[in-house]
Amino acid sequence: MSKELWKGNEAIAEAAIRAGCRYFFGYPITPQNEIPEYMSLHLPEAGGVFLQAESEVAAINMVYGAAGSGARVMTSSSSPGISLKQEGISYLAGAELPCVIVNIMRGGPGLGTIQPAQGDYFQATRGGGNGDYRLIVLAPSTIQEACDHVRDAFDIADRYRNPVMILADGMIGQMMEAVEWQPSESRTLPEKTWATVGTGGTRKPNIINSLFIDPNESERHNAHLNEKYDVMRAEEVRYEATIPDDADVLFVAYGTPARLAKAAIRLLAKEGITGGLFRPISLWPFPEKPLNEAASAASVKAVVTVEMSLGQLVDDVKIAVNGVKPVSLCGKAGGIVPTPREVADAALAALGRK
Amino acid sequence: MAIVYQKSKGLTDLEMHYCPGCTHGVIHKLVAEALVDLNLLEHTIGVAPVGCSVFAYNYFNCDMHEAAHGRAPAVATGIKRVLPQNTVFTYQGDGDLAAIGTAEIIHAAMRGEHFTTIFVNNAIYGMTGGQMAPTTLVGQKATTAPHGRDRAHYGQPLHMAEIMATIGGAAYSTRVTVVDMPHMMKARTAIRKAFQMQMEGKGFTFVEVLSTCPTNWGMTPVEALGWVKDTMINEFPLGVFKDADSKEGS
Numbered sequence: 001m002s003k004e005l006w007k008g009n010e011a012i013a014e015a016a017i018r019a020g021c022r023y024f025f026g027y028p029i030t031p032q033n034e035i036p037e038y039m040s041l042h043l044p045e046a047g048g049v050f051l052q053a054e055s056e057v058a059a060i061n062m063v064y065g066a067a068g069s070g071a072r073v074m075t076s077s078s079s080p081g082i083s084l085k086q087e088g089i090s091y092l093a094g095a096e097l098p099c100v101i102v103n104i105m106r107g108g109p110g111l112g113t114i115q116p117a118q119g120d121y122f123q124a125t126r127g128g129g130n131g132d133y134r135l136i137v138l139a140p141s142t143i144q145e146a147c148d149h150v151r152d153a154f155d156i157a158d159r160y161r162n163p164v165m166i167l168a169d170g171m172i173g174q175m176m177e178a179v180e181w182q183p184s185e186s187r188t189l190p191e192k193t194w195a196t197v198g199t200g201g202t203r204k205p206n207i208i209n210s211l212f213i214d215p216n217e218s219e220r221h222n223a224h225l226n227e228k229y230d231v232m233r234a235e236e237v238r239y240e241a242t243i244p245d246d247a248d249v250l251f252v253a254y255g256t257p258a259r260l261a262k263a264a265i266r267l268l269a270k271e272g273i274t275g276g277l278f279r280p281i282s283l284w285p286f287p288e289k290p291l292n293e294a295a296s297a298a299s300v301k302a303v304v305t306v307e308m309s310l311g312q313l314v315d316d317v318k319i320a321v322n323g324v325k326p327v328s329l330c331g332k333a334g335g336i337v338p339t340p341r342e343v344a345d346a347a348l349a350a351l352g353r354k
Numbered sequence: 355m356a357i358v359y360q361k362s363k364g365l366t367d368l369e370m371h372y373c374p375g376c377t378h379g380v381i382h383k384l385v386a387e388a389l390v391d392l393n394l395l396e397h398t399i400g401v402a403p404v405g406c407s408v409f410a411y412n413y414f415n416c417d418m419h420e421a422a423h424g425r426a427p428a429v430a431t432g433i434k435r436v437l438p439q440n441t442v443f444t445y446q447g448d449g450d451l452a453a454i455g456t457a458e459i460i461h462a463a464m465r466g467e468h469f470t471t472i473f474v475n476n477a478i479y480g481m482t483g484g485q486m487a488p489t490t491l492v493g494q495k496a497t498t499a500p501h502g503r504d505r506a507h508y509g510q511p512l513h514m515a516e517i518m519a520t521i522g523g524a525a526y527s528t529r530v531t532v533v534d535m536p537h538m539m540k541a542r543t544a545i546r547k548a549f550q551m552q553m554e555g556k557g558f559t560f561v562e563v564l565s566t567c568p569t570n571w572g573m574t575p576v577e578a579l580g581w582v583k584d585t586m587i588n589e590f591p592l593g594v595f596k597d598a599d600s601k602e603g604s
Contacts (some may be wrong), residue, residue, distance in 0.1 A: 025432065070436070071436040197417065
């Protein structure tokens with residue numbers, strides 16, 4: 001396989017088509033526009049359907065309909081647009097339908113800015129819609145990884161009958177990098193016997209639904225969902241740990257800040273300080289146990305969370321570290337990307353060297 | 355003994371939850387009979403709304419998909435784009451379609467989506483207890499318009515069948531009612547025509563049905579039927595507003 005130069009958003013769209021996605025419903029919003037634009041040209045060539053909806057609300061409900069009929073379907077948007085999709089995402093999770101949702105995050109709150117940010121961490125990992133539900137949330141830090149995540153996301157969604165979100169900051173969507181197209185692992189996926197495709201006169205009607213008016217039935221449904229989420233917690237944790245045995249400081253970061261942390265580690269090395277990086281890849285389920293173990297290493301004196309938001313990831317880091325080491329925050333928000341020097345200085349401050 | 359009449363195979367045996375005197379049951383039956391008689395039922399996917407007919411997915415004997423409030427046309431769009439050969443319909447009330455879901459229905463019609471919408475207009479929010487709808491008549495009382503709908507405060511009712519007729523992608527738009535047998539027969543014909551035109555690929559088809567809500571109108575079932583005939587029809591005239599099959603209607 002040869003390497004090709006791809007822009008993040010276009011690579012994500014191409015990866016979806018290669019993964020068998022044949023339906024895409026979206027609405028324009030910066031900085032993710034190249035995804036629907038690419039789909040509008042290339043999805044019909046692959047025998048699929050691209051539709052620009054009247055709103056993000058409509059787009060996610062088109063996804064809900066198409067997923068119910070058994071299709072491999074995707075939508076993408078950016079922060080304010082993802083807020084509008086939350087109603088539909090809650091219904092998809094409640095009715096147990098597989099789909100892939102891409103959020104190329106920009107600054108907020110409100111209309112915010114079109115520059116990269118990570119302020120949607122809580123919304124993605126806590127459930128931005130109503131009710132007790134979970135999404136599997138994958139956070140790429142390179143364009144290669146974004147492509148691999150999209151490829152895997154459709155299979156994961158089908159396996160669990162659950163929406164999967166790709167959470168990337170605007171930097172990942174807008175920059176160009178080398179991509180090597182990796183073939184899918186061949187996974188055996190369950191048949192979609194639940195899909196609404198017409199009874200054909202051979203079975204009882206299928207009903208796609210998230211309404212359980214009897215509270216006892218509703219409780220059973222919630223318990224069933226939670227059992228499924230427990231399986232995800234056990235089987236879908238992903239992370240990267242690059243931690244030398246003598247690490248003084250442990251950075252925790254995802255997406256673009258993880259790359260900045262790597263640059264900061266190189267700066268700190270020149271100053272005689274050893275840094276390590278723990279990069280959660282699945283933001284939900286969060287790699288709680290591996291992070292606790294990494295932070296517990298004897299050499300580690302401080303844990304520094306680097307995020308392009310003002311204290312969201314750090315909450316999960318504190319839960320995982322659970323007091324074994326001090327946890328501090330290096331956060332930038334509103335569309336500003338921290339510099340490696342700022343990240344390195346945050347580590348120095350955490351170590352009491354500055 | 356010959357069977358001269360029986361329940362449609364297009365409906366399940368579940369007991370319906372509708373109030374006495376509500377005409378949702380009649381409309382369900384007309385839709386179900388049309389799907390059976392046109393031999394479409396086994397290939398049909400219906401989309402249920404939020405409102406009084408929220409449990410429609412339990413009553414129609416075909417594959418069903420429950421939508422969020424107002425989103426049925428978007429859900430139906432997703433289904434029909436995946437399954438272009440199948441029959442797809444939405445069944446929506448006036449709060450669902452003419453308030454929270456206005457954008458979805460207008461744009462589904464604009465795109466000429468090949469599904470059928472059955473729009474049940476009873477001029478009130480029934481399930482939530484009688485609040486004012488976009489179709490509530492001026493002067494009509496509702497729990498959120500205790501002195502009657504005030505034109506200066508809330509404007510006038512939306513006429514959805516007429517609005518749909520102005521949209522290029524709509525092939526058929528009509529308003530009917532089911533308050534007596536002659537009107538039921540006309541409604542029956544309209545619903546069949548809508549499904550036929552859908553399967554012929556003519557475009558989006560829309561049947562508005564004036565319905566009763568004796569519970570929230572504070573009337574007996576008989577009074578409610580009379581109110582539709584004497585008052586509601588004056589605001590919402592019956593007729594065909596667009597028919598791509600005939601020049602007069604277009």
